[in-house]
Amino acid sequence: MNRQIYLDANAWCPPLPQAKEAILKALDIVGNPSSPHRFGRQARAMMDASRLQCAEVTGFSEQEVYFTSGVSESSRWVIDALDNLGRSLNRRLTVVTSALEHPSMRKRLAQATELDIYFISISKSGVLELPDALSQADALLLSGAHNETGLIWPWEAILSKVKPDCIVYMDAAQSFSRISLPLERVDALSLSGQKIGGIAGAGLLNLRNNALKLQPPWPGPGQEKGVRPGTEPFVAIHALAAAISQIHSTRTAYQHIEGIKDQVEAHLSGLFDDLDILLQEQQRLPNTTAITFPSVDGSALRMKLDRLGLAVGFGSACSGLAPEPSPGLLALGLTEQEAQSTVRISLPPTLSEADFNEICHRFDQL
Amino acid sequence: MNRQIYLDANAWCPPLPQAKEAILKALDIVGNPSSPHRFGRQARAMMDASRLQCAEVTGFSEQEVYFTSGVSESSRWVIDALDNLGRSLNRRLTVVTSALEHPSMRKRLAQATELDIYFISISKSGVLELPDALSQADALLLSGAHNETGLIWPWEAILSKVKPDCIVYMDAAQSFSRISLPLERVDALSLSGQKIGGIAGAGLLNLRNNALKLQPPWPGPGQEKGVRPGTEPFVAIHALAAAISQIHSTRTAYQHIEGIKDQVEAHLSGLFDDLDILLQEQQRLPNTTAITFPSVDGSALRMKLDRLGLAVGFGSACSGLAPEPSPGLLALGLTEQEAQSTVRISLPPTLSEADFNEICHRFDQL
Numbered sequence: 135m136n137r138q139i140y141l142d143a144n145a146w147c148p149p150l151p152q153a154k155e156a157i158l159k160a161l162d163i164v165g166n167p168s169s170p171h172r173f174g175r176q177a178r179a180m181m182d183a184s185r186l187q188c189a190e191v192t193g194f195s196e197q198e199v200y201f202t203s204g205v206s207e208s209s210r211w212v213i214d215a216l217d218n219l220g221r222s223l224n225r226r227l228t229v230v231t232s233a234l235e236h237p238s239m240r241k242r243l244a245q246a247t248e249l250d251i252y253f254i255s256i257s258k259s260g261v262l263e264l265p266d267a268l269s270q271a272d273a274l275l276l277s278g279a280h281n282e283t284g285l286i287w288p289w290e291a292i293l294s295k296v297k298p299d300c301i302v303y304m305d306a307a308q309s310f311s312r313i314s315l316p317l318e319r320v321d322a323l324s325l326s327g328q329k330i331g332g333i334a335g336a337g338l339l340n341l342r343n344n345a346l347k348l349q350p351p352w353p354g355p356g357q358e359k360g361v362r363p364g365t366e367p368f369v370a371i372h373a374l375a376a377a378i379s380q381i382h383s384t385r386t387a388y389q390h391i392e393g394i395k396d397q398v399e400a401h402l403s404g405l406f407d408d409l410d411i412l413l414q415e416q417q418r419l420p421n422t423t424a425i426t427f428p429s430v431d432g433s434a435l436r437m438k439l440d441r442l443g444l445a446v447g448f449g450s451a452c453s454g455l456a457p458e459p460s461p462g463l464l465a466l467g468l469t470e471q472e473a474q475s476t477v478r479i480s481l482p483p484t485l486s487e488a489d490f491n492e493i494c495h496r497f498d499q500l
Numbered sequence: 501m502n503r504q505i506y507l508d509a510n511a512w513c514p515p516l517p518q519a520k521e522a523i524l525k526a527l528d529i530v531g532n533p534s535s536p537h538r539f540g541r542q543a544r545a546m547m548d549a550s551r552l553q554c555a556e557v558t559g560f561s562e563q564e565v566y567f568t569s570g571v572s573e574s575s576r577w578v579i580d581a582l583d584n585l586g587r588s589l590n591r592r593l594t595v596v597t598s599a600l601e602h603p604s605m606r607k608r609l610a611q612a613t614e615l616d617i618y619f620i621s622i623s624k625s626g627v628l629e630l631p632d633a634l635s636q637a638d639a640l641l642l643s644g645a646h647n648e649t650g651l652i653w654p655w656e657a658i659l660s661k662v663k664p665d666c667i668v669y670m671d672a673a674q675s676f677s678r679i680s681l682p683l684e685r686v687d688a689l690s691l692s693g694q695k696i697g698g699i700a701g702a703g704l705l706n707l708r709n710n711a712l713k714l715q716p717p718w719p720g721p722g723q724e725k726g727v728r729p730g731t732e733p734f735v736a737i738h739a740l741a742a743a744i745s746q747i748h749s750t751r752t753a754y755q756h757i758e759g760i761k762d763q764v765e766a767h768l769s770g771l772f773d774d775l776d777i778l779l780q781e782q783q784r785l786p787n788t789t790a791i792t793f794p795s796v797d798g799s800a801l802r803m804k805l806d807r808l809g810l811a812v813g814f815g816s817a818c819s820g821l822a823p824e825p826s827p828g829l830l831a832l833g834l835t836e837q838e839a840q841s842t843v844r845i846s847l848p849p850t851l852s853e854a855d856f857n858e859i860c861h862r863f864d865q866l
Contacts, residue, residue: 138537138538138539140530140531140539142531142532142535142537142539142540145531145532145534145535145540146530146531146532146535146539146543146731148530149527154527157523157527157735161515161520161523161699164506164512164514165506165508165511165512165811166508166511166512168511169508169511169512169811169813170802170806170813170814171504171508171805171806171811171812172504172806172809172811173504173506173508173512173811174508174511174811177512203569203573203701203730203733204730204731205730206720206721206729206730206731207569207730210718210720210729236721237720237721237722237729238720238721238729238730241719241720241721241729242718242719242720244719245719326731328731333527333733333735334731334732334733334734334735335569335701335702335733335735335736336701352576352608353607353608353610353611354572354576354603354604354607354608355572355602355603355604355607356603363572363576363603363604363607364569364570364571364572364573364604365512365570365572365692365694365700366700367569367699367700367701367733367736368700369523369699369700369701369735369736370701370733370735370736436536439537440536440537440538443538445531445535445537445538445539445540446537447535447536448536
């Protein structure tokens, strides 16, 4: 059987050695960071150090950094809080998002009762449409980049249209470890440990400026200054902090991988006349490409790639087991069949030239 | 400076060696359990194995076990879902709980909009009062045992009053690792990894029978069959499963510690005429005792114990930094001053006879 080649970094990345070290160290911490005694104070001091690292790297202050279980929870927090804000103001809020958002954002927004939702859209040929409502938006909820195609949203252009008091929330799950982001105008920022070299179970929700209008929607004990109840997942938190402190070298590694991505795309374009590299002309993440094979049946494509030992993604990983076509790809204007026959290749930063040759060799057999 | 003695096991317990091993192994897993390729299938197989272990030990089936971030999230899930159920049935639901519940239950319940809430109460002299509403309750939400006094609720007596279709939810955070629990009639069960020898960041929400009336209140991607969105915190999940598989030896260790707890109580009773061991005549957890020192000022008591190197709890750890008296203790009928002067001693299972002698020696200097 072929050695499996892992090409699904947007679903999962290996923890960094620094994160593993931090985990081992965290396992020796005695005490709950909320306890009033000396053990508690030591555990708290380590939490404060991790919070400071996260603050420095994201450009927020320590007081603006809160730990959650990850982006799914952080996005729910923001949307719950917006729904509550609309209710307390007794008016419907105008919210702008995109049709390409992760299900953690999209599905919670679909159940919001106090929000009028407008969509930024982009077609597969790259035509961006901003809704008129953007200039009146109470909140903008958008990812840094699309997890399937790697599209980097034109944040500067979008932000130039919003009101000064618009609450700007960025889900940076897929983008933070790969590119430098324009965070100055961002009021609320979320990311997940496992996407930046830590482990699943801890993430950030940073809140400042306009986001201070939002009230914590989850009542409970007083951890994280009342913003997020529940014993802090401190092993995963320390892994997150250790990983975020390596962000510059992680981003550099992803920049280097862009050349391999371009070569893979060129090789595949040479093999198949009719394939479509989605949003190829747009700014995209250096490691991500979504490729439609219109003449190949989706489920046959999955099986073939699996047999060839190429571990790629179909849709976002969280929904990877679902047989439905990706809503994000349909929103780009793909047919159901095209969406089913689209592969997400997301290269891990550790990939080598030798791996590249092997990948090409296997695709040759498709 | 004195060596610190850790007497706050209800706030935090050290992870078991088996959990640490499981963590190291989990750090080598490649892939996201929701991914459709071979790496994903391997990660999923490990999740299935951990789920099976949790099912076997709790007496639920694999299909009834869901992983969350811990009891705070699980309790919120249940109460959110009850609120939604009331809304969809267009009638107010009758919910019975106690005034001694953890803030993650108590504070979320206080914000419920569709629930009529009734309280089981117990006085500091041990008189239990069950509300008349118990026999009509749509749901019973109760801990296995009270985290501060160690009171084990008389579950059999309470359950004998409920309707067959009452949804019975047990927060077993403090009780599961210490005693055998009557789970046959429990429809929903929660526990947290860090309370049973795993690490913070993963917990259980088991759902069956009457709890199947509850709809998942958190929309998002499809992990955990749609019950709990977000990438599974699998490192903490595998630690939880490794810890739960040791539950019989953990419970045995706690049973052995009961003798030391009795000796500590006897020693302190000999030292102070007026101290009050709360609910001493009731069934209590083997490791937990809450002791009121009425003649000592609360903040002076904290400082003295800290100086003596005795790391004890005040209130639940999650609120340990708050200067307010514990609501649970006030509900027992203590005055604010008595509540402030109450210490929670919760012995870790690793405590030795030598530690006991040292503890007594230090209390002698109080």
